[in-house]
Amino acid sequence: MSRATTRQAPSVGAPLLAFDRVSFDYEGRVALDGASFEVRRGEAVALAGPNGCGKSTALRLAAGLAHPSRGTVTFDGDRIDAAALARQGFAKRFHQRVGLVFQDPDVQLFCPSVAEEVSFGPRQMGLPADEASRRTDDALRLFGLGDLADRAPYQLSGGERKKVALACVVSMAPELLLLDEPTAALDEDSEAEVAEFLRAYVAAGHSVLATTHDRSLVSALGAREVRLDKRHHVVLPPEPCPATRPAPPMRF
Ligand SMILES: Nc1ncnc2c1ncn2[C@@H]1O[C@H](COP(=O)(O)OP(=O)(O)OP(=O)(O)O)[C@@H](O)[C@H]1O
Ligand SMILES: [Mg+2]
Known part of the structure; x- marks a missing residue:
């Protein structure tokens, strides 16, 4: 694990998601190069960096939609690769525990109505009908989608x-919520509501990994920042400022 993973808030738990020297390319076009970072239980991590640095790609790998060309992605200690996801029981459980909201909501929405869209996940999980319907109503209300x-x-x-896409994934209450630019396209009030919801979600012990260019979301969430650079590397946290280092002993 790289030094980028060592700054942890004291209250968070064990690692839930870990990228260990992960590289990925799209037919030769590099998107991630040896990236290491982790997300702990009950932690919010903001994945930041310039356009094209590999943030959305990292979320796709975390969700098991693509797999590293080198390095490993693990979730709760299990390596997430094609072999693991070919095991039906494992794949079903993994997809219940990890939910991804895509950058472009159109990739994710396919039902004839918003209500059916939001209830799809809970119904697929095999929850009793009343529980599935309670989760659907809660998620619709949470994102102001009742009307x-x-x-x-x-x-x-x-x-x-975008709010429907968020409600769809939140209705499944995943342990790890992966969000690709969750506040892009939202107005100020909706942005504040989403930030408030995410803060409560993390406080309840869930983990969030969000790509974002929105500084106010990062601070509202109290998120730890993992930054990628243009070369698709994780940027190491800055060294402590020289002024904070102990002064060397004086010699006469
Ligand atoms: N389907 C694809 N086929 C080929 N190259 C791709 C594909 N998707 C992304 N890329 C390339 O991979 C690199 C990383 O893309 P990615 O979408 O992960 O960046 P990003 O950090 O999410 O950018 P943004 O801030 O614009 O959302 C970019 O150079 C991009 O052009
Ligand atoms: Mg992106």
């Missing part, structure tokens, strides 16, 4: 679609 429940997702605005 849109009967609407077709493709007829909604970009910000409304």
